Amino acid sequence: MPRERRGGNRVGDKFEEIKRSIEHFIESMKCAESHYVRGQSFRLYLPCDLSFSKMYEMYCRQHPQFSVKISYFRSYINQKYNLSFGTPLSDACSTCLKAKESLKKQTSEAEKLKVMTEQRVHILRARAFYSLLKTESDYVQIFSFDCQKNLCLPKLPDQQAYFSQQVNLFNFTIVAGNSNTSLTPMNVKSYVWLEHEYPKNSNAIASAVHETLIKFNFGAQIEEVHLFADGCGGQNKNSTMMAMIMYWLTTEAPKNIKKRDIIINRKQYEDIIGQHSKVLKLGAGWDVFDWKTKTDNVLKKPSQWHFKCNESKRFIFRKEKDYVTLRGEVFYKSDMGCAKTIVRKSKKVAQLKPSIQRIGSTLRGDKSSIDSLLKKHYGADWRDNPDLDFYKIIDKGLNHNTEDTVMETGHIDDYDLEDVRV
Incomplete structure (x- = not known):
């Protein structure tokens, strides 16, 4: 009998190849865990300089044989992976940043190998620190x-x-x-x-x-x-x-x-x-x-x-x-x-054996802008607002030279404006 060739999934195999190519592309990228979790991170973060548009362009250059829309590319990644884009580094390790910049400038293979070895040792030391922090x-x-x-x-x-x-x-x-x-x-x-x-x-x-x-x-x-x-x-x-x-x-x-x-x-x-x-x-x-x-x-x-x-x-x-x-x-x-x-x-x-320090410190910088900021948002009579009682104490000091203002206080919740001495 002749084989029935009508109907059926004619493009399923092609989409399976596309899916595998997207998975291979994503899994080849370097991801990092969150720095702010105390256990295992279930979300991974891509470099902060990437976006879906850039990733899509990279994918198309690597796989020109497939015709994939960016909407399908984005949808499949969101369904398959728990990924997000990282944020620019802040308070980063100075040793790591120095090694990264040094690798860009080195032209000698021997010097590059030396810097890479020092960076690897530094990373191993950091891992040793976190392993100690996990001690039970x-x-x-x-x-x-x-x-x-x-x-x-x-x-x-x-x-x-x-x-x-x-x-x-x-x-x-x-x-x-x-x-x-x-x-x-x-x-x-x-x-x-x-x-x-x-x-x-x-x-x-x-x-x-x-x-x-x-x-x-x-x-x-x-x-x-x-x-x-x-x-x-x-x-x-x-x-x-x-x-x-x-x-x-x-x-x-x-x-x-x-x-x-x-x-x-x-x-x-x-x-x-x-x-x-x-x-x-x-x-x-x-x-x-x-x-x-x-x-x-x-x-x-x-x-x-x-x-x-x-x-x-x-x-x-x-x-x-x-x-x-x-x-x-x-x-x-x-x-x-x-x-x-x-x-x-x-x-x-x-x-x-130390003695207790007196509570009270010099306010650094010019705090006079606080008064104009509060007037703008709460009106010229902001001092009558009980929620802003705290700023009355600051305002007390702003009537004098800010650089020479030292407030002698008790606990903040127990302030009596008459007891604040400047």
Whole structure:
């Protein structure tokens, strides 16, 4: 009998070839996971300089035998893959950027190989750091901490606000647990304070970490405490932080070891942050101590230490009978450093006990533009708006020379305008 040739899927095989070619094209591209997730990222990100139009042009050049519409190309990729386009890098690693630019300039194959080898070693060290952050042990307690980008007040969808000097709210967050631990108010603390209450410096950061350490409930089985942070010298990697850790270890440690357009006051920021952490306000939930002055009196200068502080990636503190030894390690998974004390002669770690700092700081920059910004959005009588009471305090200081204005305050929620002295 003759074979029936009417009807049927005549183009199915052709579309299967097109689909396979699109899959091969996409899977040959280099994608990256999100930097901001604490577990496995299910969405991958293509380079930020790409778009569907550019990808479609690249695909057509590689596969001229297929006639594919851009609408089908886009639709199939969205159905098959969980992809997005990345954003330009910010706060990127300086070593990686330097290696990338160096490879563009090198003409010698030997020099290129040398740069590529150094970059590969650097990446392996970074992976070692993140593997340590994922450590799970009943005998180790991990804390990681960092400062959020400054939050401006008032936040308004107005181009004048973008070019105006605003008041900053600082948020320093500490997470108890490894990188796989879920983030909840039970294990996350956010230390918040305003720009005019205290500057963002090593004293404030060390005091916040100290408050977490003295109030954390360490189990009887904990033998080691690991603190993870970036290498920012002004906040984390400095002698003030070292002194605080030594003092805590000596005297206080356990014996066994953005979606709103308008934000006009700090409470709105704190409500957002409080959904994921426990918010502690300066002057109410925590205090700043003068660690820096005591550090300069008791500890040796970093240039006199027995290791190079700037080159070290890990700092290991060990409590002895009545003193603490410190060693710095250049690599994440090697122990070659020498442990010695960094305390001056005739001094003791217990003498580091600091005093509480007065709340009040100089407002940096010209904040007079805040008044015109509030008048524009809330009228000339904005001072009668109870939601804007906070800015009355700032306005009090703006009637004087901004560069010489220092506000002595209590807690922000307890302000009495008559008590603000300039």
